[in-house]
Amino acid sequence: MDLYRDNILDHYQNPRNWGSLTGSAVKVSHNNPSCGDSITVSLKLDSGKIADIKFTGNGCAISMASASMLTEYIMGKSVTDALVVKREDVEKLLGTKLTLARLKCALLPLETIRQALVESAKTRLPKPS
Amino acid sequence: MNFNPSKIAGDFPVLSRKINGAPIVYLDSTASSLKPLAVIEEIDRYYRELSVNIFRGVYNLSEEATALYENARQTAADFIGASSASEIVFTRNATESLNLLAASLTKKLAAGSGIVSTVMEHHANIVPWQVAAGEKDFTLSFVDIDENGKLDLADLRKKINKKTAVFTFTYVSNVLGTINPVREIISQIKKINSKIIIIVDAAQAVPHMPLNVQDLGADFMVFSSHKMCGPTGIGVLWGKQHLLEMLPPYQTGGEMIREVRLDSSTYNESPYKFEAGTPHIAGAMGLAAAMKYLQGKGLDKIRQHEIKLTAYALEKLKSIENVAIYGPEKAENRGGVIAFNLKGVHPHDVAQILNSENICIRSGHHCAMPLHTRLNIGSSCRASFYLYNSEKDVDALLQGLKNTAKFFLKKRC
Numbered sequence: 389m390d391l392y393r394d395n396i397l398d399h400y401q402n403p404r405n406w407g408s409l410t411g412s413a414v415k416v417s418h419n420n421p422s423c424g425d426s427i428t429v430s431l432k433l434d435s436g437k438i439a440d441i442k443f444t445g446n447g448c449a450i451s452m453a454s455a456s457m458l459t460e461y462i463m464g465k466s467v468t469d470a471l472v473v474k475r476e477d478v479e480k481l482l483g484t485k486l487t488l489a490r491l492k493c494a495l496l497p498l499e500t501i502r503q504a505l506v507e508s509a510k511t512r513l514p515k516p517s
Numbered sequence: 518m519n520f521n522p523s524k525i526a527g528d529f530p531v532l533s534r535k536i537n538g539a540p541i542v543y544l545d546s547t548a549s550s551l552k553p554l555a556v557i558e559e560i561d562r563y564y565r566e567l568s569v570n571i572f573r574g575v576y577n578l579s580e581e582a583t584a585l586y587e588n589a590r591q592t593a594a595d596f597i598g599a600s601s602a603s604e605i606v607f608t609r610n611a612t613e614s615l616n617l618l619a620a621s622l623t624k625k626l627a628a629g630s631g632i633v634s635t636v637m638e639h640h641a642n643i644v645p646w647q648v649a650a651g652e653k654d655f656t657l658s659f660v661d662i663d664e665n666g667k668l669d670l671a672d673l674r675k676k677i678n679k680k681t682a683v684f685t686f687t688y689v690s691n692v693l694g695t696i697n698p699v700r701e702i703i704s705q706i707k708k709i710n711s712k713i714i715i716i717v718d719a720a721q722a723v724p725h726m727p728l729n730v731q732d733l734g735a736d737f738m739v740f741s742s743h744k745m746c747g748p749t750g751i752g753v754l755w756g757k758q759h760l761l762e763m764l765p766p767y768q769t770g771g772e773m774i775r776e777v778r779l780d781s782s783t784y785n786e787s788p789y790k791f792e793a794g795t796p797h798i799a800g801a802m803g804l805a806a807a808m809k810y811l812q813g814k815g816l817d818k819i820r821q822h823e824i825k826l827t828a829y830a831l832e833k834l835k836s837i838e839n840v841a842i843y844g845p846e847k848a849e850n851r852g853g854v855i856a857f858n859l860k861g862v863h864p865h866d867v868a869q870i871l872n873s874e875n876i877c878i879r880s881g882h883h884c885a886m887p888l889h890t891r892l893n894i895g896s897s898c899r900a901s902f903y904l905y906n907s908e909k910d911v912d913a914l915l916q917g918l919k920n921t922a923k924f925f926l927k928k929r930c
Binding site: 391422 | 863864866869880881895924925
């Protein structure tokens, strides 16, 4: 049960940054049809930094813990810094190497957050007249 | 003679393996069965003693290999009660058999024809038909299930009509375990429209129960070797002789031809017409060995053993709090497969925790996403049984599930 270290279970059972943001927040949903996991990330930027990030979702312990840890990890970071977060960082956060079968679970939140970052950056650009 | 699963388990070398010092509890035979020594030795024999191509050589080695390959065809025909070995086409697996049918059969259908299947199918019996329907103007519809996971026969009668050209359905659901009343279904369909071509996906039936393809009334039937103690990479398409002759080839190349000119070719007769290129010779020999092995144990006894084990598992599973079981209630009405969920714990987590005790179950959608959508669930856990499983495997599963529940649910605040 190496995969279910206490920190993973803790984040799964008490997810940080759980919920959704209203107002001008960008919302992105992704799912992993092969196991029925789904996640919605909402994100607010302020001066190029992540002012707030929240998520809701449904999935296995690995995917939900990964989402919880990632939102905590990138809170307050600049968009540029947050965009370079990669698989190895997720493994570091989870404190375990990921087997091929569980990689998709752990990386679903990262992909969703990345897309939310890209969309948020887009909305900050002046709209073409 | 008594059926002794623990003794049978001794025939399967992989079960003597230990992982992290503990034995393996294998409960995923619905995905792939384990292979007995007799099968492994037969595959080995081809590579050690023969190793050559078939049909084309006049030397002894090739003649011998050809005879073994053709004997395997006869063994397969006898195993399912086909009227002739020439009705057996060797393919890669049930999936390829279905792809062959979807590609070749639909070339013969008029635009506007209806293809009907069911919501409980494996993706292999859905996607090839979607592709075929997309290429020509076919309508594709699916028969629903009822709340017990049985095929809704009233809906079946509604979906089948004079325009229906193909009805393709599973004998045993790889998730619900539902055993469809194949003969009854076919006779009902033929009453509505006697011209419908009927295809039975028997991948989960042929390995587990006595079956006679001529009794069923189907036109085509498909199954895989690797689910019935045989090697991977070989499967069977059975078809009525005159229908096989009518179908155009699926793949082309060597051996499937009669005469090749630079501008056109004529094709060999069936089944060779469908076996382009050098086939899986060792695979055919291994499959024949698997069939003989299963016949030696007795298909009827295997079926009875699975009913007993499934009934035992169903009863035990019901005793665990928070377990939802899908499919027919009675073991007699299902194959040796049970899909379930432990409420509050994701199937991947269940399977992962069980893995830490060397208990191998499947988690996910088991290549049946439409069925999971129909059941309103994203995924499920699945445990399945075969001749080498015994009550102690079920007990290990139960203990593992109790541990999983304790691990996840107790810690929750």
